[in-house]
Amino acid sequence: xxxxxxxxxxxxxDRNGEAFLPIGxxxxxxxxxxxxxxxxxxxxxxxxxxxxxxxxxxxxxxCGMSHILLPKARLNKTIDYPHxxxxxxxxxxxxxLKKHGAVKENIMAIIVGGSKIFNLDENxxxxxxxxxxxxxxxKLKIKxxxxxxxxxxxxxxxxxxxxxxxxxxxxxxxxYKKI
Amino acid sequence: MNEKVTNQSAxxxxxxxxxxxxxxxxxxxxxHAITALSEILNKNVEVSLTSAEIHSFWKVPDLFDNHNxxxxxxxxxxxxxxxxxxxxxxxxxxxxxxxxxxNDYDKKSIDNVNSNNxxxxxxxxxxxxxxxxxxxxxxxxxxxxxxxKLIPKVPKVAIDTLNAxxxxxxxxxxxxxxxxxxxxxxxxVSDLNINGTICLIPSIEILRSLFEILNxxxxxxx
Numbered sequence: 001x002x003x004x005x006x007x008x009x010x011x012x013x014d015r016n017g018e019a020f021l022p023i024g025x026x027x028x029x030x031x032x033x034x035x036x037x038x039x040x041x042x043x044x045x046x047x048x049x050x051x052x053x054x055x056x057x058x059x060x061x062x063c064g065m066s067h068i069l070l071p072k073a074r075l076n077k078t079i080d081y082p083h084x085x086x087x088x089x090x091x092x093x094x095x096x097l098k099k100h101g102a103v104k105e106n107i108m109a110i111i112v113g114g115s116k117i118f119n120l121d122e123n124x125x126x127x128x129x130x131x132x133x134x135x136x137x138x139k140l141k142i143k144x145x146x147x148x149x150x151x152x153x154x155x156x157x158x159x160x161x162x163x164x165x166x167x168x169x170x171x172x173x174x175x176y177k178k179i
Numbered sequence: 180m181n182e183k184v185t186n187q188s189a190x191x192x193x194x195x196x197x198x199x200x201x202x203x204x205x206x207x208x209x210x211h212a213i214t215a216l217s218e219i220l221n222k223n224v225e226v227s228l229t230s231a232e233i234h235s236f237w238k239v240p241d242l243f244d245n246h247n248x249x250x251x252x253x254x255x256x257x258x259x260x261x262x263x264x265x266x267x268x269x270x271x272x273x274x275x276x277x278x279x280x281x282n283d284y285d286k287k288s289i290d291n292v293n294s295n296n297x298x299x300x301x302x303x304x305x306x307x308x309x310x311x312x313x314x315x316x317x318x319x320x321x322x323x324x325x326x327x328k329l330i331p332k333v334p335k336v337a338i339d340t341l342n343a344x345x346x347x348x349x350x351x352x353x354x355x356x357x358x359x360x361x362x363x364x365x366x367x368v369s370d371l372n373i374n375g376t377i378c379l380i381p382s383i384e385i386l387r388s389l390f391e392i393l394n395x396x397x398x399x400x401x
Contacts, residue, residue: 023236023237024237045247046240046341046342046344046346047342047343048343048344048345048346049346069236069353070350070353077355084353084357115343116347117344117346118336118337118344127351154339154342154343154344171343
């Protein structure tokens with residue numbers, strides 16, 4: 001994968017300890033190595049057909065999250081934002097997690113999103129991110145421990161990297177719920 | 180604009196003249212659309228200057244106001260070579276004001292409309308009709324300008340936060356490239372507390388065709 005640079009890493013958080021994760025961006029942290037108070041909440045407000053992929057190694061306290069837009073990358077092109085694509089994002093997140101001290105066998109996944117907002121009977125342009133990410137997870141034998149996908153409404157998601165809690169709400173709901 | 184794009188991350192480079200032409204196309208299209216709207220509502224509609232901008236796919240939501248509140252988006256695809264679409268974005272409140280204007284009984288309030296399912300057939304058909312009229316007039320102005328056929332498909336409507344709705348549109352236009360071209364016009368009907376945005380989104384392949392047609396028809400050098 002030598003024509004893939006990796007832009008899109010989120011490192012800063014705002015004053016409230018929140019880090020917004022735009023499309024095609026990702027976040028990795030080793031929660032043991034950072035000062036006690038600095039555990040950002042990584043959030044996406046307005047998750048539609050995109051998938052939020054969260055990978056956690058609970059034992060080594062390493063986690064990562066990416067904001068995926070499309071199922072598959074075309075590898076004959078130079079790619080600056082590989083985390084746009086389900087196939088590349090999962091592979092790269094795992095690689096990065098391992099660099100930060102994770103062990104592959106411990107890594108577990110939570111996936112959120114993948115709704116069909118325009119409420120069509122057929123897939124909007126044939127893009128089914130949920131199916132794509134599940135196929136990739138199965139291929140790499142990563143267990144999915146949490147999921148909130150599908151439907152026709154947008155979602156908001158907050159990943160608290162302090163205790164690895166994931167909170168999700170649908171657009172019309174008032175409160176976030178832990179999944 | 181003569182080279183075929185093989186580098187996905189390459190920024191789209193448009194000349195000043197090309198960008199100006201896109202703004203002009205947007206002005207013409209949105210001008211027709213807004214005249215039609217003004218006639219239906221029998222009210223004055225103020226319109227902003229059209230902007231034509233190239234944005235990284237992940238920055239697209241930031242281009243619009245209201246990206247964290249609930250909006251109604253009407254998406255009209257125009258089958259022409261590859262991809263051309265017109266999206267109309269209205270804050271939920273504006274659409275409800277519009278519906279209530281054309282509907283003397285059974286007034287809707289912002290609280291009880293949260294998704295497509297909360298709209299009765301009549302309200303839904305008003306939104307569809309407005310969408311049709313605006314995109315139809317926009318497309319027809321462009322069709323005249325370019326002497327080609329541009330007929331929008333039946334519009335699709337979504338009610339949700341703008342960011343969520345934009346996901347699949349951004350997905351469609353950034354499969355092969357990391358940038359989107361957005362030609363954006365804002366409108367306000369101050370008497371009725373209605374405001375919105377009409378945005379034309381051409382794919383990069385379409386731009387090539389567009390400029391070629393203009394060069395030939397109007398003896399330009401885009």
